[in-house]
Amino acid sequence: MISFEPTEEQQMIRDTAAAFARNELRPAARAVDEGETIPDGLIAAASKLGLVRAWLPEEHGGDGLMRSALTGAMLMEELAYGDLALAAHLTAPRLFAFPIIEMGTSAQRSRYLKPFASGNFVAGSSALVEPRYDFDLQTIATTARQERDGWILDGEKCIVPLAGESESILIYARRGEEDGVSGFIVPREAAGVLISEPEKNMGLKGLKTYEVKLAGCRIAADAQLGGDAGINFARIASQMRVAAVAMAAGLARAAFEYARDYAKERRAFGAPIATRQAIAFMLAEMAIEVDAMRLLAWEAAWHLDRGEDAAKESYLAKHYASASALKVTDNAVQVLGGHGYIREHPVEMWLRNARGLAIMEGLAIV
Amino acid sequence: MIDFEFEPQVIERLKLYHTIAEQMMRPISREYDEREHEKPWQFFETMWSAAGAAAEFQPGGREKKEGAGVGARARNLYTIATTEELTWGDAGLFLSIPNAGLGGAAIAAAGTPEQKQRFLGPFRGGKPKWGAMAITEPGCGSDSAAITTTAVRDGDEWVINGTKIFCTSGQMAAEKSEGFIVVWATLDKSAGRAGIKSFVVPHGTPGMTVVRVENKLGIRASDTAMIVFDNCRVPFDHILGSPEINRERGFKDVMATFDATRPIVAAMAIGVGRAALDFVRDFLNQQKIAIRYGAGLYRLTAAERDFIEMEVQLKAARLLTWRAAWMLDAGRQNSLEASMAKAKAGLAVTQITQKAIELLGPLGYSRRMLLEKWMRDAKINDIFEGTQQINLLIVARRILGYSSRELS
Numbered sequence A: 001m002i003s004f005e006p007t008e009e010q011q012m013i014r015d016t017a018a019a020f021a022r023n024e025l026r027p028a029a030r031a032v033d034e035g036e037t038i039p040d041g042l043i044a045a046a047s048k049l050g051l052v053r054a055w056l057p058e059e060h061g062g063d064g065l066m067r068s069a070l071t072g073a074m075l076m077e078e079l080a081y082g083d084l085a086l087a088a089h090l091t092a093p094r095l096f097a098f099p100i101i102e103m104g105t106s107a108q109r110s111r112y113l114k115p116f117a118s119g120n121f122v123a124g125s126s127a128l129v130e131p132r133y134d135f136d137l138q139t140i141a142t143t144a145r146q147e148r149d150g151w152i153l154d155g156e157k158c159i160v161p162l163a164g165e166s167e168s169i170l171i172y173a174r175r176g177e178e179d180g181v182s183g184f185i186v187p188r189e190a191a192g193v194l195i196s197e198p199e200k201n202m203g204l205k206g207l208k209t210y211e212v213k214l215a216g217c218r219i220a221a222d223a224q225l226g227g228d229a230g231i232n233f234a235r236i237a238s239q240m241r242v243a244a245v246a247m248a249a250g251l252a253r254a255a256f257e258y259a260r261d262y263a264k265e266r267r268a269f270g271a272p273i274a275t276r277q278a279i280a281f282m283l284a285e286m287a288i289e290v291d292a293m294r295l296l297a298w299e300a301a302w303h304l305d306r307g308e309d310a311a312k313e314s315y316l317a318k319h320y321a322s323a324s325a326l327k328v329t330d331n332a333v334q335v336l337g338g339h340g341y342i343r344e345h346p347v348e349m350w351l352r353n354a355r356g357l358a359i360m361e362g363l364a365i366v
Numbered sequence B: 001m002i003d004f005e006f007e008p009q010v011i012e013r014l015k016l017y018h019t020i021a022e023q024m025m026r027p028i029s030r031e032y033d034e035r036e037h038e039k040p041w042q043f044f045e046t047m048w049s050a051a052g053a054a055a056e057f058q059p060g061g062r063e064k065k066e067g068a069g070v071g072a073r074a075r076n077l078y079t080i081a082t083t084e085e086l087t088w089g090d091a092g093l094f095l096s097i098p099n100a101g102l103g104g105a106a107i108a109a110a111g112t113p114e115q116k117q118r119f120l121g122p123f124r125g126g127k128p129k130w131g132a133m134a135i136t137e138p139g140c141g142s143d144s145a146a147i148t149t150t151a152v153r154d155g156d157e158w159v160i161n162g163t164k165i166f167c168t169s170g171q172m173a174a175e176k177s178e179g180f181i182v183v184w185a186t187l188d189k190s191a192g193r194a195g196i197k198s199f200v201v202p203h204g205t206p207g208m209t210v211v212r213v214e215n216k217l218g219i220r221a222s223d224t225a226m227i228v229f230d231n232c233r234v235p236f237d238h239i240l241g242s243p244e245i246n247r248e249r250g251f252k253d254v255m256a257t258f259d260a261t262r263p264i265v266a267a268m269a270i271g272v273g274r275a276a277l278d279f280v281r282d283f284l285n286q287q288k289i290a291i292r293y294g295a296g297l298y299r300l301t302a303a304e305r306d307f308i309e310m311e312v313q314l315k316a317a318r319l320l321t322w323r324a325a326w327m328l329d330a331g332r333q334n335s336l337e338a339s340m341a342k343a344k345a346g347l348a349v350t351q352i353t354q355k356a357i358e359l360l361g362p363l364g365y366s367r368r369m370l371l372e373k374w375m376r377d378a379k380i381n382d383i384f385e386g387t388q389q390i391n392l393l394i395v396a397r398r399i400l401g402y403s404s405r406e407l408s
Ligand SMILES: Cc1cc2nc3c(=O)[nH]c(=O)nc-3n(C[C@H](O)[C@H](O)[C@H](O)COP(=O)(O)OP(=O)(O)OC[C@H]3O[C@@H](n4cnc5c(N)ncnc54)[C@H](O)[C@@H]3O)c2cc1C
Pocket: A277, B102, B132, B133, B134, B135, B136, B140, B141, B142, B143, B165, B166, B167, B168, B169, B216, B219, B224, B380, B383, B384, B385, B386, B387, B388, B389, B390, B393, B408
């Protein structure tokens, strides 16, 4: 029966994340965007949230919460409402841990999950995007060749979160022309892995990303995620897209609320600018878009929670959110006028972050 | 718990409605578009006698859920779901189906239990009947608070004077059946919004005359009437809501109707949009063109990208609409969400149907197919029950916390 009511557990997670976003992420966002390192206190506070640990099975030292894409979407929206870059940074370890929890062999789970049970922030990452203008998830070009005693990986990845900080990276590659996409757990120190300096991007500066080159990188035979059974890549891709859509909703909500509050204060021609329809209608459309993005994320997540791969739903939702997040954040800059262009207000940063979110894949996972 | 699936019985019932849309509405769709002002009486009779069909189109309002049966637990959700199915068949025919219509919604939202029984009871049997709602006047549409039709108390009666236009099913309700018109009138012009009340005027009441039926761009199967009220008298207890002028409440009573009807109009839009989308998809499939979901920018054709955009816009509109109806069923204030859904759906579907014609080129433009009709039909959803701009205005006021005086 149709319902839009989150469960109590979901509401609790939502509230906790919202408070964290308000108290920790938002106040730190600008300084980090300007190049300062993320405050230790923030990282410590984030670790208490247990962004990985909560969903880690009890046998691996976690709280063993049932994984739910819907809950994940709510969490990601709230965190991104605080700050998109920091949200992506703090949740990057999920990109590594979650596919292993869901699709790894029991040996892989025992071997790689343990560190994430600790109370400290443990970096983790996955490498999906490749540095080509025409990249899409169906044309992944990184290859994995099977040798007698292991795999040889070749290819280039970019925008890999925390690659320089993570012990191992989950690399998505193709085993052959016809094959689907597989995952490979690659130690950062493995021969043939070349990690660049941190990338310099237009936005998302709080998220350290790297280029990762794989040149004849040789890894062990048991490094394929899920073993011979492999993985359901369509499902992982959907989980990533749902996360992106939910984050787009959070980011856009931040921009909408900021512009709304500003428009009620700022006066021109003798009245608050919000009393003019040109501004008021922009704000109304922004509010509608925020809700539309959230609902599309929820619907795709709901399919995932029923065990479906949600490939079409999440693709459509991502298509929608990419355009909407950009439109909403751009409108926010417009509502603030010249002041929106100045780095004293956060809206220009949100516009840069939205541009990134819209073109990227694999920044986060639900 | 969040859920995006209807109950099994509702899904079964929706299949039935889809069959009606496909087998009873589509075959006569073109005919009653071309023969404007003629009525598909056989279709009316069937719809009326189809088990409880007429009664099913009563939006539930916010208060308790009455009765049992399919969809009773979530009456408003059920109504928008069936609305989408039937407007997928034909929006004009859907609007012309005998039922209490917008007038019924007004009674459901603002009437006493006794009034509901008295005015809506007859819609459960007998001959086909129509209800209608008359707000719009020649001098005012969007600005419904500016209406000039008056109601004056004279002993046990109200005396109504004024001219109403664009009244959907007005002729069917006032002259062609034992129906009624709910008329908005002011008790005291100087009281502004607070002076506006609504009154039930039964068919055939002396002083009520249909003077004209409009020729339209689309939804031609539905009649749109101009009605003159000239010293038209109704009993005192035909007023909906309190006869007191309460300056605090303004016209909240009469506006409450829109919380239920805006999601329905949004659902009508979505039904037409889905018809166009399904048609284009089927057509492309026949040409062996499949939409490559998942492909990136450089592999998608412009046409695929358009189609994907249309599909997800429709979906976003549907989700917003479901939410607005769900809130109403849950007894929550949903004016904001109802206007969000209506604004989104009205515009999305206007654009979807226009784009659909572009995708089929000259074939889409031809009257041999229904696409061009759907584009004409779709447009009304961005106009009635509050235009695009009026719904944005309502959304803006709610999110800014402004009164209608502060933002107009
Ligand atoms: C087929 C059809 C069926 C209808 N059925 C019914 C019915 O059953 N009952 C009924 O009462 N009415 C009905 N209507 C009337 C309909 O609700 C009105 O046409 C509609 O509300 C707009 O009013 P208007 O036509 O007077 O346009 P106007 O109010 O004159 O508006 C003209 C334009 O100005 C814009 N505008 C107006 N005010 C503002 C503002 N404050 N800010 C920004 N823009 C503004 C509008 O959005 C619109 O674009 C029907 C109309 C049609 C065409």
